Amino acid sequence: MDLFSCFANRCSFIFLIIIGCSLTFGEHNEKQCSCGKNLNRQSGNNEQNGFCSLDDSQKCSLSKLEQAPDNSQDEMVLIKSGSYSIGTNEPIFIADGEGPKRTVVLKSFLIDKYEVSNQEFATFVSSTGYKTEAEKFGDSFVFEGLLSEETKADIKEAVAQAPWWLPVKHASWRHPEGPSSNISGRMDHPVVHVSWNDATAYCNWLGKRLPTEAEYEVTCRGGLSDRLFPWGNKLTPNNKHRVNIWQGQFPINNTEEDGYYGTSPVTDFLPNVYGVHNIVGNVWEWTSDWWITKHSDEIQIDPVGPPSGTEKVKKGGSYLCHETYCYRYRCAARSQNTPDSSAGNLGFRCAASI
Ligand SMILES: *[C@@H]1O[C@H](CO)[C@@H](O)[C@H](O)[C@H]1NC(C)=O
Numbered sequence: 001m002d003l004f005s006c007f008a009n010r011c012s013f014i015f016l017i018i019i020g021c022s023l024t025f026g027e028h029n030e031k032q033c034s035c036g037k038n039l040n041r042q043s044g045n046n047e048q049n050g051f052c053s054l055d056d057s058q059k060c061s062l063s064k065l066e067q068a069p070d071n072s073q074d075e076m077v078l079i080k081s082g083s084y085s086i087g088t089n090e091p092i093f094i095a096d097g098e099g100p101k102r103t104v105v106l107k108s109f110l111i112d113k114y115e116v117s118n119q120e121f122a123t124f125v126s127s128t129g130y131k132t133e134a135e136k137f138g139d140s141f142v143f144e145g146l147l148s149e150e151t152k153a154d155i156k157e158a159v160a161q162a163p164w165w166l167p168v169k170h171a172s173w174r175h176p177e178g179p180s181s182n183i184s185g186r187m188d189h190p191v192v193h194v195s196w197n198d199a200t201a202y203c204n205w206l207g208k209r210l211p212t213e214a215e216y217e218v219t220c221r222g223g224l225s226d227r228l229f230p231w232g233n234k235l236t237p238n239n240k241h242r243v244n245i246w247q248g249q250f251p252i253n254n255t256e257e258d259g260y261y262g263t264s265p266v267t268d269f270l271p272n273v274y275g276v277h278n279i280v281g282n283v284w285e286w287t288s289d290w291w292i293t294k295h296s297d298e299i300q301i302d303p304v305g306p307p308s309g310t311e312k313v314k315k316g317g318s319y320l321c322h323e324t325y326c327y328r329y330r331c332a333a334r335s336q337n338t339p340d341s342s343a344g345n346l347g348f349r350c351a352a353s354i
């Protein structure tokens, strides 16, 4: 609704259409539009305009990928089959579809302990020659506070409702803050600027898949009932930071009390009782479900979300989340982007059926 991007072969034009949705700091219900969903690409235009469809080239390149060596389940945890609760009857963002609380019955599944790291993604790319959508489109969204003055000086556009997001030419997983940046000191940080399609390709290469939203949330909750966070209800139990989010005044002053301004290593912060790290905070994570906001409160068996849609569910919140602005580092919280979108705070982990 707010950001229309039209991509031709070499160049991309970004048009901003400013639609109301005024942003006021301090009240949860004012900010429902500004937690990342305004970072969608509008790639549907490509086909109408007769440009080649990225989706098609994606499918072609996918079919050529060879399977990875089969040692990839070492860093996964088993979540046992059973009946679990997801959602909440005390939603913070009602319009996001955080409620109602409902029962899901899941088969046993495996899920990665960690977010997929730059190192792991680099192995995938060097084995397959895979090119991400951000690389094909030629740009991706970066948080303004991470950019050098030189990079910022070249950017004319911003996202109207969230001016701290800037579309950066040639930002990609290898160059998270644009061409002059690199990941050499961050190989153990989560890969970012990966679209849902990229994430799916990576997981499939390993014989895995993205988690469903229900699997993700069950993993997040760590067997606890009606708690906000994977460890309980207190954000910093014993004054210990459990999650990489924003401390200080967003977006101008991150006091970094948790140790980080941007991403942190995927192994950092204490795991929940399932042994899973950073299932909230650090980076948003893609799930396999299409986005809807109305949920039945009936018991669902192995729910996979609606059969079709336009946006995919992402969970967990990111290093940019703060209670006053994007209080979405809770297990019940959720947001969404189109499957070809990417940003510097959006990554993933994989799951597998057994
Ligand atoms: C990567 O970035 C760091 C920090 O900006 C810089 O010191 C280093 O020279 C860069 N490395 C390469 C290979 O470009």
Ligand SMILES: *[C@@H]1O[C@H](CO)[C@@H](O)[C@H](O)[C@H]1NC(C)=O
Pocket (backbone or CB within 6 Å): 248, 249, 253, 255
């Ligand atoms: C950031 O916030 C801290 C804590 O409130 C304060 O001490 C510091 O001066 C602030 N920095 C800036 C640049 O505003």
